[in-house]
Structures are given as structure tokens and as C-alpha cells.
Amino acid sequence: MLVANRAEIASRVFRTCRRLGIETVAVHSDADSGLPYVREADVAVRLPGSSPADTYLRGDLLVDAALRSGADAVHPGYGFLSENAAFARAVEDAGLTWVGPTPESIEAMGSKIRAKEIMRAAGVPVLEAPPVPTEGDFPLLVKASAGGGGRGMRVVRSLEQLPWEIGLAEKEALSAFGDGTLLVEPYVERGRHVEVQVFGSTVLGERDCSIQRRHQKVVEEAPAPNLPDEVRSTLHEAARRAADAIDYRGAGTVEFLYDPGSARFWFLEMNTRLQVEHPVTELVHGVDLVAMQLGEGLDTPLVPRGGSTTEGRGHAIEVRLYAEDPAADHQPQSGVLTRFEIPEGEGIRVDAGYESGSTVSTFYDAMLAKVICHAPDRATAARKLADTLARARIHGVTTNRDQLVAVLRSEEFLAGEVSTGFLSEGLVTGLRPSSTSVEHGVAAAIALAEKAGAERTVQRGVPVGWRNVRSQPQRVEFTDGTVVEWWDRHPSVVAASPASVTLETDGVRTTYDVTINGDPGREWVDVDGPTGHARLTRKPRFTDPADALASGSLLAPMPGTVVSVAVEQGAAVTAGQPVLVLEAMKMQHTVAAPYDGVVTTIDVHRGQQVAAGEVLAVVEESA
Structure with a gap:
């Protein structure tokens, strides 16, 4: 059994195959070569490249991998080509068993547009959008006809936004499914x-x-x-x-x-x-x-x-x-x-x-x-x-x-009060992750001190950190703004090591697990406790002037690929106007101007890979 997919779903199918005594074949891109599912399979076949278009969306490579590995059948998993009738037919034409519905069924339901026609004829109620929408028809939902999973799907709330959102949805659908066909339907709030x-x-x-x-x-x-x-x-x-x-x-x-x-x-x-x-x-x-x-x-x-x-x-x-x-x-x-x-x-x-x-x-x-x-x-x-x-x-x-x-x-x-607006519309309180608590910061600072003390050479009879004159309290600062005074009295420290810190506040003791990473002076600390996890990065005592950023710098919010640049250097922009679009994890992300101004620098081009925090452009604010 070859699983024409990756990661979690490949491991899931392999688990049942092992239980039934069926040998397994994995396929993997270069980016996935180290993931567990590759090791779990009996044999694995490399798909050169990393992008979906070069690997998991290449039906010819997947069929070839099945034949070269001696597989008898192909399980598509979900996503990628799992609902592609042409791929299902190619598998069957190669003499392999397709573990899924018939290509005809996939074809019938593969296009959401045709699927609605079939359901309407079968007496199943469907959502209908006007052929030519007007302002009164919004909000509308633009969605990919060939796939799901949120790719190629956009809520549009005005006629003015429609062309831009359709363009982004089309690109997402083409990248994720190899088909940019879209449909539009009414968007039901809080359904x-x-x-x-x-x-x-x-x-x-x-x-x-x-x-x-x-x-x-x-x-x-x-x-x-x-x-x-x-x-x-x-x-x-x-x-x-x-x-x-x-x-x-x-x-x-x-x-x-x-x-x-x-x-x-x-x-x-x-x-x-x-x-x-x-x-x-x-x-x-x-x-x-x-x-x-x-x-x-x-x-x-x-x-x-x-x-x-x-x-x-x-x-x-x-x-x-x-x-x-x-x-x-x-x-x-x-x-x-x-x-x-x-x-x-x-x-x-x-x-x-x-x-x-x-x-x-x-x-x-x-x-x-x-x-x-x-x-x-x-x-x-x-x-x-x-x-x-x-x-x-x-x-x-x-x-x-x-x-x-x-x-x-x-x-x-x-209480079972769920809806599609549960997260996005702020209908429920307390769902935003809380900021780092005082206890997280104290636990991180104490663990760093314990680690430093354990590594420091100590003169016999002289305690670590001993001073012969009174001085100001030591401070540990983290990049998220958390500051811990070395002599903080609340909470008090009951026990401490580089890996665990127990604190007491108002007679209540809590133990935090701590993991310290990085070089001395630039450590980051993972703290886990009853109120959740916090990752704190120690702020260097001295800042390198080379690290300073120009005002108005637009930074990459995550690693990704520049798929389009909407303006040129010297262009005047308004607040919220798209400057460029990044693609990461098969989703399109718009980087917009923070205020009215002029684009003084464009540091990237279409197709360029960028790292998180990299400067993409600079917008100089209007007077």
C-alpha cells in the first residue's frame, strides 16, 4: 500500500496496514525527509523538491513511485490529489487498486458547482448566490470549487473587496489543488x-x-x-x-x-x-x-x-x-x-x-x-x-x-453553544491566549540564575553572587517586555534548579517545568505551568546598532515566499493598502501599509524566499 500523502494521515493509514499485515510505502518531499512517517513505512520513495506543485501534486511521480516500489494499491489520504478523478484513473490505468470511491463519483462531487446541481436534483437544499451580486447581497463567501480545508476560501463584505479577494482565493486554490476555479455563495453568519x-x-x-x-x-x-x-x-x-x-x-x-x-x-x-x-x-x-x-x-x-x-x-x-x-x-x-x-x-x-x-x-x-x-x-x-x-x-x-x-x-x-463565529467574532470571552504571567517570568529568571551559578567557578567559602557593598537589585529582562527584579519578594522561591522552579504566592505552591536553550546571555526559556506555556527570550544587555530598523519597516510575519508585489518604489499608498503578498503553508497573507505614506524601499521580488522578521519594504509616513 502506497500512501500518496504525508505526515499525520500517512502514519494513520500505516497503523491500520500494519494491523492487517499489509506492507507500506511512503513518499516524501525533501522538506519531509526527516518526519516520522518516512521511517515508519517499510520503504520510502523521494519526490525531489519541496513545494506541493513539485511533489505531492504530481500524479505521474506518485504512480511511478508505486510501480517502482512494487506497491499493489494507492491510498490518497486527504488533501492534495485525494479528490482528483484524473489521478484516480491514472492509478487504475497503471494496474493498481485505488482505495477510494470511483473516479466518476469523485468527478461528480469534485466540482462544487456541479455537486450543487446534482444535490438540487436529488431534493437536497443548497445555498444559492445571485449571478450578479449587488451591495445588498453581502457578505458572500468565495471558495475553491476543487478542494476544501479553508484554502481558496474568503469572506467578502463589500463589492469593492470582491475582485481582490477573488484574486487571492484563485491563487490559493491553484497552489493547493492545481485548479483555480471558484464559486460564490451567501455567507451565513454564526451558522x-x-x-x-x-x-x-x-x-x-x-x-x-x-x-x-x-x-x-x-x-x-x-x-x-x-x-x-x-x-x-x-x-x-x-x-x-x-x-x-x-x-x-x-x-x-x-x-x-x-x-x-x-x-x-x-x-x-x-x-x-x-x-x-x-x-x-x-x-x-x-x-x-x-x-x-x-x-x-x-x-x-x-x-x-x-x-x-x-x-x-x-x-x-x-x-x-x-x-x-x-x-x-x-x-x-x-x-x-x-x-x-x-x-x-x-x-x-x-x-x-x-x-x-x-x-x-x-x-x-x-x-x-x-x-x-x-x-x-x-x-x-x-x-x-x-x-x-x-x-x-x-x-x-x-x-x-x-x-x-x-x-x-x-x-x-x-453548554454546546458552538458556531462558525465562535473564534473569529469574539462571541466567547477568555479565548485569547493570556500574556506571560509574573510567575512565568520569575521561574525563567530563577532557572537562568541557577544555570549560571552551576556553571560559574566559585572561590572556596564565597557564595555565588556575593558582594561586599550594597547595590541595586539585579534585573532580568525579556524581549516581550517582562522584567524580573532579582530581589522580588512575591512570589517567593521555595525550590529551584535549571529545570524546575517551585514558587509560593499567598501560601499556594506551584511548580514550573523549565527548559533553557541558546547561548549564555541570549537564552530563550520555555516555562510550562498550570496557566499554560510561555516562551521568554532573554534581552541582551547591549543592543547592536546594526539591529536597529528604519521607521516604517514592513517585516515578514512568518517565513514564506513572495508571490506578488502590488506597488513600486516611490508609490504613494494609503493605510491598509496591500503592498505585497506572501504565501506560507498554502495560505496567502497580505502585507499592507501601516499608514498613509510613500514606499521608499522595496527589498524583495516575486518568488523570493524570506525569513520571519526580514524587512520586505519601508513606508515613510506622510507629514
């Missing part, structure tokens, strides 16, 4: 994203995937909370009709937009593949969807065609752990995961694509792992999952871990 898992025309319950950022799912659960029984049964029947309309075979998902206020729902799309969130269905219904796919591909179906198995056991919640910074509009992050440890226990499942020491590149999706909890009820699942995430140790790359914990512990989530 719920509810999807139904099917296998052929058999229904395996539904999932709620409403909590999203940038139209990409963050938290998924089964069954959907607060869903009236009559709506649930009607959704299941609509999904069954959708599958029957194209004589569907294998695992698929029919996605709907549900409006709780009116109890109405509309067809969004059908994913003719395995979903990222499939584990919650597996845990609730006690099935292995990958094994079922393999059985279907080998003509030994493991599930009867037709009917329903909606009765599940307990409740399952999945969160997607992303390499991104929620405090900076969820900007993707990259770098080396110096520590990546997620505790597993009863009811906890971790599907990870990375491990300690892995490099997170800028070429692919920002998802590092999925963490899933199955429990007898929803409240227990949320509580256990939040605790698991809080005890995880994730260093080197900023993630959304603390925000996920806040979501799972929020009153609104626990």
Missing part, C-alpha cells in the same frame, strides 16, 4: 457546520465541526451537541440521498450548514475521501474507517450497503494542534520542535505527524497533530482533553494549544 459520515449509502452518525478559524476546522466532535432529533434524522436522510444520487462507494462525508434559529440546513459539499476528523466517528461507533476502505478496495466490504448505524457509544472530541500564533491572527509558524510530548492515557488518542526534533516547514499545512478524547459523556471528554493538552510539552514553535484549552474549558463550549 453551524454539521457533517454526516457515510460509507456507501450507510450513515455512521454526524459530527459538529463549527469551531473554525480562517474557515478551517479546529475542534470537531461526535455526536453534534444540541441538535434536535428531527433535524438529526433529516440530515442523515439528506446525506443518504446525496450518496445514492451518485451511487457512492467507500468512505465519504456530506457537509451541511445548519442555522439553529430557523432549524434549516443547506448542502455545502461532499468530500469523496477520508476526513481529517474521522477519529471521532471511529471512537463513537467502534469502527476503523481505514480498514473499511481497504476492505472495499479489495472487494471484501466490511459494512453492509444501505441502512444506518447512527447509534453510537459516548462522546468524542478532537482538536487540531496547529503551528500558528492565535495572538497574531493565527499566523503560521515554522521551525524546529525542540520538544513535542503529548501524554496519552485512557480514552486519549494522538494522531501526530511530528515528534521532538522535527522541523515544521513553510510548504504545507500547519497541523502538527490531532488529539482526541472519547468518554461516556461530552463534559468528561472536554475536561479530559483539556487536561491532556495542558500537560503537553510543546517547545520551539508557537502553537494554538493554550487557545484550545481555553475553548474546551469555556462555559459556552460546555
